[in-house]
Amino acid sequence: xxxVAELRRLSVRLGSGATAVAALGHIDLQAVxxxxxxxxxxxxxxxxxxARSLLRLVQPSSGQVLLEGSDITTWxxxxxxxxRARMTMVFRDPTAVLNPRxxxxxxxxxxxxxxxxHTAADRRAADRRAAAEELAARVRxxxxxxxxxxxxxxxxxxxxxCVARAIAxxxxxxxxxxxxxxLDAAAAADLLALLAELRAGGDIAIVLTCNDLAAARPVxxxxxxxxxxxxxxxxxxxxxxxxxxxxxxxxxxSAHLAADPARRGRRIRLRGDAPTPxxxxxxxxxxxxxxxxxxxxxxxxxxxxxxxxxxxxxxxxVLEGTSRIPLSR
Amino acid sequence: MRTHRFAQLRLLRGVTRRSMxxxxxxxxxxxxxxxxxxxxxxxxxxxxxGDVAILAGPSLRHPFGTDANGHDVLARVLHGIRYAFAVPLxxxxxxxxxxxxxxxxxxxVGGRTDRVLQRLFQGVMTVPPLLLAPALVAGMxxxxxxxxxxxxxxxxxxxxxxxxxxxxxxRRIGFVEGNVAMGVSLPRLVAVHLLPNTMAGLAGxxxxxxxxxxATFALIGFLGLGPAAGATEWGTMIRQAMExxxxxxxxxxxxxxxxxxxxxxxxxxxAAGLTDLRAARVGQAGAVLPGAAG
Amino acid sequence: MLLDVQDLHAERATRDTEGRERVARVxxxxxxxxxxxxxxxxxxxxxxxxxxxASAILGLLQPPAQVVRGRALFEGQDLLRMSDTDLAxxxxxxxxxxxxxxxxxxxxxxxIGTQLTRxxxxxxHAPRAEAAWxxxxxxxxxxxxxxxxCAQAWPDDLSPGMVQRVVIALALINEPQLLIADEPxxxxxxxxxxxxxxxxxxxLRRRRIGGLIITRDLGVAAQYCDDVAVMYAGQVVExxxxxxxxxxxxxxxxxxxxAATPERLSLGQQPVAEGASTGARAQGFSGPPPDxxxxxxxxxxxxxxxxxxxxxxxxxxxxxSGVHAARCHFAGTSAPQRAA
Numbered sequence: 001x002x003x004v005a006e007l008r009r010l011s012v013r014l015g016s017g018a019t020a021v022a023a024l025g026h027i028d029l030q031a032v033x034x035x036x037x038x039x040x041x042x043x044x045x046x047x048x049x050x051a052r053s054l055l056r057l058v059q060p061s062s063g064q065v066l067l068e069g070s071d072i073t074t075w076x077x078x079x080x081x082x083x084r085a086r087m088t089m090v091f092r093d094p095t096a097v098l099n100p101r102x103x104x105x106x107x108x109x110x111x112x113x114x115x116x117x118h119t120a121a122d123r124r125a126a127d128r129r130a131a132a133e134e135l136a137a138r139v140r141x142x143x144x145x146x147x148x149x150x151x152x153x154x155x156x157x158x159x160x161x162c163v164a165r166a167i168a169x170x171x172x173x174x175x176x177x178x179x180x181x182x183l184d185a186a187a188a189a190d191l192l193a194l195l196a197e198l199r200a201g202g203d204i205a206i207v208l209t210c211n212d213l214a215a216a217r218p219v220x221x222x223x224x225x226x227x228x229x230x231x232x233x234x235x236x237x238x239x240x241x242x243x244x245x246x247x248x249x250x251x252x253x254s255a256h257l258a259a260d261p262a263r264r265g266r267r268i269r270l271r272g273d274a275p276t277p278x279x280x281x282x283x284x285x286x287x288x289x290x291x292x293x294x295x296x297x298x299x300x301x302x303x304x305x306x307x308x309x310x311x312x313x314x315x316x317x318v319l320e321g322t323s324r325i326p327l328s329r
Numbered sequence: 330m331r332t333h334r335f336a337q338l339r340l341l342r343g344v345t346r347r348s349m350x351x352x353x354x355x356x357x358x359x360x361x362x363x364x365x366x367x368x369x370x371x372x373x374x375x376x377x378x379g380d381v382a383i384l385a386g387p388s389l390r391h392p393f394g395t396d397a398n399g400h401d402v403l404a405r406v407l408h409g410i411r412y413a414f415a416v417p418l419x420x421x422x423x424x425x426x427x428x429x430x431x432x433x434x435x436x437x438v439g440g441r442t443d444r445v446l447q448r449l450f451q452g453v454m455t456v457p458p459l460l461l462a463p464a465l466v467a468g469m470x471x472x473x474x475x476x477x478x479x480x481x482x483x484x485x486x487x488x489x490x491x492x493x494x495x496x497x498x499x500r501r502i503g504f505v506e507g508n509v510a511m512g513v514s515l516p517r518l519v520a521v522h523l524l525p526n527t528m529a530g531l532a533g534x535x536x537x538x539x540x541x542x543x544a545t546f547a548l549i550g551f552l553g554l555g556p557a558a559g560a561t562e563w564g565t566m567i568r569q570a571m572e573x574x575x576x577x578x579x580x581x582x583x584x585x586x587x588x589x590x591x592x593x594x595x596x597x598x599x600a601a602g603l604t605d606l607r608a609a610r611v612g613q614a615g616a617v618l619p620g621a622a623g
Numbered sequence: 624m625l626l627d628v629q630d631l632h633a634e635r636a637t638r639d640t641e642g643r644e645r646v647a648r649v650x651x652x653x654x655x656x657x658x659x660x661x662x663x664x665x666x667x668x669x670x671x672x673x674x675x676x677a678s679a680i681l682g683l684l685q686p687p688a689q690v691v692r693g694r695a696l697f698e699g700q701d702l703l704r705m706s707d708t709d710l711a712x713x714x715x716x717x718x719x720x721x722x723x724x725x726x727x728x729x730x731x732x733x734x735i736g737t738q739l740t741r742x743x744x745x746x747x748h749a750p751r752a753e754a755a756w757x758x759x760x761x762x763x764x765x766x767x768x769x770x771x772x773c774a775q776a777w778p779d780d781l782s783p784g785m786v787q788r789v790v791i792a793l794a795l796i797n798e799p800q801l802l803i804a805d806e807p808x809x810x811x812x813x814x815x816x817x818x819x820x821x822x823x824x825x826x827l828r829r830r831r832i833g834g835l836i837i838t839r840d841l842g843v844a845a846q847y848c849d850d851v852a853v854m855y856a857g858q859v860v861e862x863x864x865x866x867x868x869x870x871x872x873x874x875x876x877x878x879x880x881x882a883a884t885p886e887r888l889s890l891g892q893q894p895v896a897e898g899a900s901t902g903a904r905a906q907g908f909s910g911p912p913p914d915x916x917x918x919x920x921x922x923x924x925x926x927x928x929x930x931x932x933x934x935x936x937x938x939x940x941x942x943x944s945g946v947h948a949a950r951c952h953f954a955g956t957s958a959p960q961r962a963a
Contacts (some may be wrong), residue, residue, distance in 0.1 A: 016440070042812035077509070084512030097507025098761035101525050111344055114512050140907055153913045156671065165511065184668040184839060190881035193907070210815050218888040255813040257820075257842025259884035262867045264846055267817065273784040274812045288920040 004205035005031040005054055005087065005173045009064035010230075012049050021277040023049040024229045026063070028304075029206035031173055036195060038216035039209045040252065041226030042274040048092075050226065051177040054207060055089050056080055060138060068172060069138035085115040085169035090176040094158035098150045104161055105146040108132035111168035133169070135151065138162045139194060156187030174198070175207045180215075192219040211250065214256035217241045225249050228285035229277060231304060235311035245313045247290050250325050266327035284315070291325050292317060344606070351602020354536075357595035361410050368407035383404070387580050394580035396569075410563035413592055416473065417542035420480035427481065428488030429531065433519060435489065436496025445507050447493060453486045455504060462545045463552050471554040476581075479549075480542045493528035493535055494514075533603050540596035547589050563589050624696070624800055625833040626657040626680075630694035633672075633679050633857070647915040649675055649688065650857040651923060657850075659800070662827055662834035664844035664865070666880070667854035670912055673837045674723065675857070677803050679703075681720065682710040698782050716746040719794030721804040728793070729778040735762075735789055736774030739796060746797050761792045766822055784815040788822065795826060802827060805837045810956065820847050841884055845869055853877050856913040856923040861954075863947030873942070873949035875928045883908045922952070 012024040024046045031037055031054070041047045052058045056065055056072055064073045065144065067087055072080060091097050098107055109132045136146055139160045150158055166174055176195075180188035196219055198204055210216050216223065220237035225248065233246040244250045246270075270289045271305040281288055283298035296316060304314040306318060317323040337359055345352025387394045393402035435446040453461075458463055465479035466472075508522050549555045550564025558565065563585035569575070569580030633650035653676050657663045665673045675867070678684050680695040680702055681923040695702040697718065702710065714720065722728055730738060739758035755774070762770035765788040778786065787807065794802055804823060808816040824847050827834040836848060844851045845865060852862040853876065861874040872878045881887060910927045919925055923934035928935070935954050942954035 016780045042814065052506075057510060062562055081512050081514065084510065087509045089507075091503055091507055091510075093503065096502040096504055099504075099508075099522050099526065110513075111511060114514075114517075145911065156669075156909060157911060183879055184909065185841065185883045186668065189846055189888055189908045192888070193890055215885045218885050251814060255817045256885075257813075257816075257840065257846045258886055259841035259845045259869070259881060260886055261845045261869050269817060269821070270814045274813055315622075329733050 001013065002033040002205075003030050004033050004068060004264065005207075006064075006066040007050070007053060008064040008066065010053060010065065011061050012046075012053055012058055013061045013127055014049065022229055022280070023277055024053065027053075027229075027231060029224060029231070031207050032222075033172070033205050034202045035206060035221045036199055036206040036219055037222045037224065038213075038220035039207060039224045039267045040211065040213045040216060041209070042211050043226065043274040044274050045226040046229040046277075047226055049067075049229075050176050051089065051175045051209050052172065054058060054175050055087055057089075085111075086171050087173040087175070088166035088171045090159070090162045090166050090174070090179050092178040092181055094155055094162045095150065096148075098158060098161060100150050102137075103147055103149055104141070104153070105129070105132055107150075107166070108135050108146070108164055111165050115169050127163060135168055137162045138167075138191070156183045159183060159187070159191065163191065167198065171204065173205050173207070173209060177209050178211065179208065181211065195219055212256055213244075214241060214258075225252065228280055230285060230314065231312075232286065232314045233312065234304070244313065244322055245307065245318050246286075246315050247292055247317075247323060247325055248286050250323075253322055254327070268325050268327060292323070344602075348602035350598045351606055354595040354598030354602060357591060358599070361484035361592060362414070362594075364407050364512040365414065368404065368410070372401060372404040372407060384575070384578055386578075391410050393584045394578070396581055397575070402580060403436075405561045405566065406563070406588050409563050409566065409585065409588070412473075412546075412556070412560070412562040413543055413588070416477055416546050417480070417539045420477050420542045420546075421484055421539050423477065423481035424484030424488050424538070427532070428485035429492050430490035431485065432492025433496055433523065436493045436500065437515075439500070441492070447490070450486050450490045450493075453483070454490070457485050458541075459545060459548060463549050463554055466554045468551050470508075475554050476546055476555055479511055480545060483545075484538055484542060484570065487538060488531065488534070491531060492527060496523065497528045499523065499526065533600070536596045536600035540593045540600070543589070543593060543596070624656060625698065626835070627694075628653060628655050628676070628680060629694045629696070630654050631676065631679060631690065631695065633675060633684065633688060633690045635688040637687065641803050648857065648916055648918055649692075650679060650693075651918070652858045653693075654852065655852040655859050655862050657833050657835055659833045659919050660831050661849040662836060662847065663825075664848035664851045665835060665837045665854060666839065666841060666844050668839065668912070670915075671854045672857035674680040674805050676854070677720070677805055677835070677837060679917060681714055681803075682707065703900040712746070715742060715794075715799075716797045717800050719797070719799035719802045720832065721790050721794045721802070721807050723806045725790040725807075726778065726783070728790055729786065731778050733778075734774065734779075735776050735778065735956070739789075739793060742793050742796055757796065758792075761796050762789070764826075765789070766818065767792075772902070783811055784818065787811065787815075787819050791819070791823065791826070795830075798830070800831065801833045801835065803835045803837070805930070806839070807836065808838075808843070814917060841880060842867075853880070853929065854962055856918060858923055858950065860924065860951070861947075861949040863943070867947045871947075873947070873954040874924075874931055874951045875953070876924050877949070879908055922950075925949075 007029040008029050010024060010027045011022065013020045014023045015021055027050065031151050039047055049058060052313070053060060055066060056075065060073060064071055066072065067083060072083065109128045112128045112131050133146070136143070139162055141157065141164070145153060145157060163179070180191055183191065195206055196207070199206060205297055208216065208220065213223065213225065217237055223235065223237045223240045224231050225233040225246065227248050233244070233249045235241060240249065241253060244253050251268045268291065270291070272289055275288070281298070283300055284290070284293070284302050287293040287297040302314045302316050304312045306312050306321060307318060315323050341352060341355055341359065344355055382391070382395050383399045384397055385391060385395045391401050391403065393406060396402055396405065435443045462479050462483055465482065466475050469475040469478065504522070507519070508518055513522065546555065547564035550562045551568045553568055555565055556562050558569065564587040567582045570578070575581055631650050631653040632648070635647045635649050636644055637647065639645050649673050649727055653672060655663065655665070665676065667673045675684070675688070677786055679690050682702065682705070684690060693703065697713070736755060736758050739761070740749070740751065740754040743754045743757065759770045759774060762773055767773050767785060767788055773785070781789065791807070807823060808819050811819065820843065823834070823836070836843065838844060848865055850863065851865050851868050852859045853874065854860065855876050861868060861872065861877045869881065872881055875934065913923060913926070919936070922928070922931070922939045925931040925935040939950050939952045941948050941950050943949055
């Protein structure tokens with residue numbers, strides 16, 4: 001099991017001065033080669049901050065960020081730039097990161113141009129062109145789309161361009177921040193299938209953030225559930241989705257709308273909206289919305305404890321085996 | 330010379346098709362440019378012509394009349410076009426050379442430095458520039474060069490602010506971060522990704538800034554802080570026309586003033602028309618980033 | 624029959640970069656029926672014409688888009704042939720509309736309570752006290768905890784979930800017979816989405832009115848709707864009761880959409896078999912979206928369909944039993960399921 005990237009006791013505060021908020025608190029996370037890790041959470045959970053932290057696009061306030069064994073926590077950008085071929089990211093909104101004045105072809109050639117020393121593709125323009133075309137074929141972009149500019153393509157096609165750019169340099173770490181949230185179901189399925197193909201290669205560690213746990217199940221190997229900047233449950237995807245232990249994880253699984261009318265059942269219904277970091281209360285962050293919260297939940301914050309060989313949960317009731325929520329109609 | 334003029338005409342027709350306002354503005358400016366080129370040949374100014382009439386009113390022979398030295402006012406006004414074009418353009422170009430990098434740097438650095446700089450820019454801009462510019466020139470000593478410097482300094486602040494806002498918008502949507510994550514170096518980020526996508530916003534501001542520079546330069550000349558007294562700069566000419574003894578020789582001041590108004594008007598028309606031109610181009614190569622200014 | 628949309632066609636004219644005029648065929652025969660007391664889901668991809676259908680029906684299409692053919696019968700009257708004033712009287716009163724990006728419908732300079740009372744005043748004579756009371760009542764029934772406090776609040780103060788509730792309240796406050804909700808939960812967290820959909824469901828059932836929910840999410844259709852109409856390239860390609868369409872999808876596009884859902888998608892650990900050429904690899908679920916400026920002859924889905932044949936260049940007939948029908952040459956035959 002090769003650990004490609006790691007976060008150790010990572011905390012991130014965003015903003016400055018009086019308005020700073022704790023976006024992430026004491027995160028321990030490992031991205032393993034040949035594995036897809038899904039980090040699941042709703043708005044305000046810190047998924048995007050976590051994704052950016054893996055790529056050192058944010059400065060952590062404490063803890064460490066490691067890539068292939070090196071501690072890159074305090075590296076300045078110019079030093080990090082040499083690593084950018086090895087760790088890449090796909091953002092949620094493809095229309096926001098692609099230069100609208102460049103053709104798709106130029107956009108696909110760009111990673112080869114930037115990292116010529118790193119990839120097999122030569123500095124020669126013809127080789128770059130061939131490499132870009134090969135990349136386009138790999139993500140199933142059509143040849144006719146190569147000479148268009150982003151304004152002429154739909155979001156799902158643009159997201160393929162972004163994924164292509166991210167895998168051009170054969171990175172060891174690929175991070176995707178809610179890559180399918182704004183895509184149609186069919187395009188999302190294709191993107192997930194592409195990730196599965198990449199995983200099969202064995203060298204790359206993939207970290208994917210999303211807001212629907214059940215939607216990640218087809219492609220994820222491991223899952224980490226995030227709430228208000230902390231991991232509340234972590235384990236193998238198949239196990240966590242089949243038997244969620246943390247009340248929030250249970251609520252997430254229950255909130256997924258299955259595309260199967262035969263499965264209309266009982267659900268866990270939470271009250272209120274997902275909180276923002278500013279609204280965090282003392283004790284367990286989830287307590288205000290938790291259907292089975294008790295007094296002790298508000299006084300002490302729970303720690304992430306191992307439950308069995310492959311699971312960790314941060315809930316006092318889990319250790320007692322009383323964390324399963326009764327479903328309501 | 331012929332091909333030159335045809336090229337200009339073709340440009341004019343292309344622009345007018347997309348925006349009437351821009352077309353008219355551009356036509357007027359091209360007209361002035363042509364006049365400036367043609368004047369030394371057709372209406373040399375300053376040459377003694379023998380039959381010299383002093384302070385004569387407008388007539389067929391001297392459509393704009395003559396001044397106290399017997400010089401044809403039309404010739405002087407046309408000669409003055411070079412000031413009207415050269416000085417504001419030079420000031421704006423210099424301002425862009427200084428202000429755009431400053432604004433870009435402030436926008437990219439972000440954080441407190443950027444906030445401080447933005448406050449600074451705002452502060453400078455609240456002082457009425459029509460007071461500040463002449464004051465600066467007076468401080469440096471009256472001359473055309475100092476006028477250019479003073480104007481450039483004030484205009485640079487405006488461009489820095491515009492640039493800062495554009496870079497901010499791009500940062501906010503994640504465009505900068507996306508490219509940094511790709512490993513784009515700072516020079517490439519600026520040259521390939523930021524400048525081309527912010528130029529539209531800048532270019533749109535240029536005609537108005539040139540118009541402002543022209544008006545302020547005329548004011549500087551009018552206050553006697555510009556070129557030397559006999560120069561054909563329009564502001565200076567108006568100042569001379571204001572001498573009590575020349576009060577009823579209206580043609581001495583009105584024609585330079587009219588020229589000023591015409592050029593300013595043309596520039597503003599061009600500015601208004603540019604937004605139309607840009608609207609016509611959205612959806613093509615020059616598509617705009619979502620949420621980004623410009 | 625509350626709403627009967629028949630063969631709706633719409634076009635949008637644009638000028639391309641060389642100044643030539645081009646026409647996009649944005650709706651190409653959208654037809655569906657909505658019965659009072661039932662909820663119909665209109666599903667499809669982005670740009671498939673779902674929202675446009677709603678705009679077209681309500682007379683909200685802006686030039687250069689326009690309806691070129693079709694009827695939209697609401698309570699027997701053709702909405703497409705009504706005058707603007709009559710339509711304006713219907714909208715907000717007998718037909719309630721919840722649009723996408725709901726926050727934009729709220730006036731940021733007006734308090735919530737005022738907006739709710741104004742919405743009433745437009746359509747009926749409502750004395751202030753009564754209107755205010757109605758506003759508060761409906762906000763409570765929307766699950767807004769402090770209705771009085773919320774009435775005094777500004778739109779910017781509200782969380783996305785609260786905004787959505789207010790917008791739904793605005794749509795329902797004049798007791799419409801039909802509620803059209805366009806992507807009512809787009810952008811919301813899934814736990815909030817559940818609350819909002821529960822709310823919609825309860826209100827629609829309680830008031831016994833008809834509902835049209837436009838969504839990209841098949842899960843919403845499966846869990847909250849009675850009937851579903853699937854759109855592709857501006858055309859309804861399959862319609863029927865949810866249970867039937869999900870169990871026995873007749874159109875290849877519906878089958879593809881279903882196969883792409885997490886419940887059916889299987890992307891295990893096994894490596895993908897490398898074919899000798901790209902043709903041997905699985906074709907994928909999606910493809911480039913249909914070019915509305917140059918739609919194919921015959922079946923509009925043929926460029927993306929795995930089963931397309933020669934006969935697909937003639938327009939496919941509507942095949943099926945009364946309630947469940949699909950527009951496909953192969954519907955009704957047992958076509959092989961696409962390998963995932």
